[in-house]
Amino acid sequence: MSKIFLLTGHVHSGKTSRLAEWVASNKSIDGILAPILNQRRYLMDIHTSEKRLLEVDKDHNSSSAITVGKYFFSCEVFEWGCKKLMEAHNKAPNWIVIDEFGPLELRGNGLSNAIEYIMSNRNSLTKTKLLFVVRNKLVNAFRHHFNLPLQEATKFEYDT
Secondary structure, three states: OOOOEEEEEEOOHHHHHHHHHHOOOOOOOEEOOEEEEOOEEEEEEEEOOOOOOOOEEOOOHHHHHEEEEEEEEEEHHHHOOOOOOOOHHOOOEEEEEEEOOHHHOOOOOOOHHHHHHHOHHHHOOOOOOEEEEEHHHHHHHHHHHEEEEEHEEEEEOOOO
């Protein structure tokens, strides 16, 4: 069964930036990062470094966008991110990084389809470690959502 690691911290504390440095120097990592570039949120495939603009303008086609507070996110880019996570699962690398498990995923949106699949099938990933980025205030919700006892997920807190 895969070991689960949680990288936690407050919003905009540098979690994704720190992960980007780590994955750049390690080829046995796959998954998705969600960097902010030019003040817009992207999804990035760790394996290929391909980036897709996730955060869209409010005048974007509303049927293909999800609203979270003042932000609008592209459903198509989330679908792409889910596909990339599923591909990562099938390759069974040393690490799969999922940036991030947030309010959308708790509601069954965002990257939730791929995350649910990976968590449901983590027994098949005997050597793959799963690293989730989870905001501090959602750690307990994450554990509850996946019915994880405290000792089953190692937590690392990162705040600058």
